[in-house]
Amino acid sequence: MSSSSSAAPSTADRLADGPAALTERTPHVPAERLVAEMVPPPRFDAVRFDTYIPDANQPSQAEAVRVLGSFAAGLGGAAASGGRRGWFRRAAKPAATAGPRGVYLDGGYGVGKTHLLASLWHATPAAPEQKAFGTFVELTNLVGALGFQQTVRTLGEHKLLCIDEFELDDPGDTVLVSTLLGKLVESGVALAATSNTLPGKLGEGRFAAADFLREIQGLSAHFRALRIDGEDYRHRGLPQAPAPFDDETVKRVAHTTPGASLDDFPALLDHLSRVHPSRYGALSDGVRAVCLTGVTPVPDQSTALRLVVLADRLYDREVPVLASGRPFDELFSEEMLAGGYRKKYFRAISRLTALARDAKSLADG
Incomplete structure (x- = not known):
């Protein structure tokens, strides 16, 4: 026109x-833009592990850098060995007994969790289209825009999914995300997330979390929790x-x-x-x-x-x-x-x- x-x-x-x-x-944001923009936002575009300055009084911060660096290196090893699953898939074990497929950064606000999550995304040796970074809200909206099965197919081709500000505010989100992450783990996708709440405590004080304990425990099983202590750096x-x-x-x-x-x-x-x-x-x-x-x-x-x-x-x-x-x-x-x-x-x-x-x-x- x-x-x-x-x-x-x-x-x-x-x-x-x-x-x-x-x-x-x-x-109005088209679905293709939602997928294309699943990268670290402008504030965190240039951050790296070596630009994160750990508080000398908080050893958990330096430990987080070490663990996440090893996590990223493990993903590179998976690619080099010709298998996508490497660290996160143990073929000899059934999925029900396999260990965590990801890391979960837990800590108060302002300790640099998003900085570290974005640094992990940058450090992971994969093309940008093979790794995704988004907030929890953006992830659930992607499912709404693409549909569940198409979201699984789209993200299932990725090597890494980073989820910032992971929160469960209602039962529907709990069931949706639990099912989605389970499908992605089965596809060999590594997971990383940040939150102010331990994965086993998600939903507490917001809804009847006890009624969805199985889903919450299933979510928790996907992650190795990594506590980061400290004051608000801002x-x-x-x-x-x-x-x-x-x-x-x-x-x-x-x-x-x-x-x-x-x-x-x-x-x-x-x-x-x-x-x-x-x-x-x-x-x-x-x-x-x-x-x-x-x-x-x-x-x-x-x-x-x-x-x-x-x-x-x-x-x-x-x-x-x-x-x-x-x-x-x-x-x-x-x-x-x-x-x-x-x-x-x-x-x-x-x-x-x-x-x-x-x-x-x-x-x-």
Whole structure:
């Protein structure tokens, strides 16, 4: 179809004319893009094991680098010997008694788990199309876009699947992911995942996990758990996060920063309820800075969990966030910070605070 003068302006045109609004965007992501983008996000594109700086007071961090380096080398050995399964398949043993096919990085927020997971992806000696990297939300959405059998066929040809932010928030996800990973392991795919919760404890405090104990135990059997201790590196030795700005400063920055977006925070939260979380990355395509006015505590848990996903995608893409209203450490209620999703909320606070620190130079300029 030919274009006409009445066609809607492109996203680039709107950004050039002034700050766009995330609330104006309702992205649709085709299935082929979902598969093509299963690589480490921009923030972690250049990380490697040797760029990870272990805390000298936390020996588990240096141990994690050693174990993951050996894990990656084992995958290379499998390729060199002519068999895909190497480390992770023991042909003499039935699948039911074989050992773990992957590693599971467990630890608090800000200890560098995603850095290590991306480093593993980069260190694995395989072509990019033979290894996949995505968040748990992106993985479940891929199944929704392709269908279960096609997802198994697509990922089953891979050497490695890395799953960041592994969480089980509902029974449906538990059964789906348990079945999917079981099929992939049977195909010889090695697994690696990060989470703030040990695999045997997934789902606790969120739903009746005891009713799905078999699936959860099955998931746990695929992994060797690797605990990583330490403090949040994003704030280790750094000054306190900047206080929120006033509305006029936020609007000024939005209008003077090329590629900035400008949104009223409550309106953005409402908009997120109409966009699938798997599309939040596409929601920020081309955005150089996110400017928010009127930040207030989130009203409920569903809204809070959507905000967590948005914070993760903005952090992955290194998009600074400049805001007015309440500080980010007041986004979630005390009840939320004491509940089953508390680790997600603390991670979101940590990441948004880091992005607010990145945005301070925009207001000072």
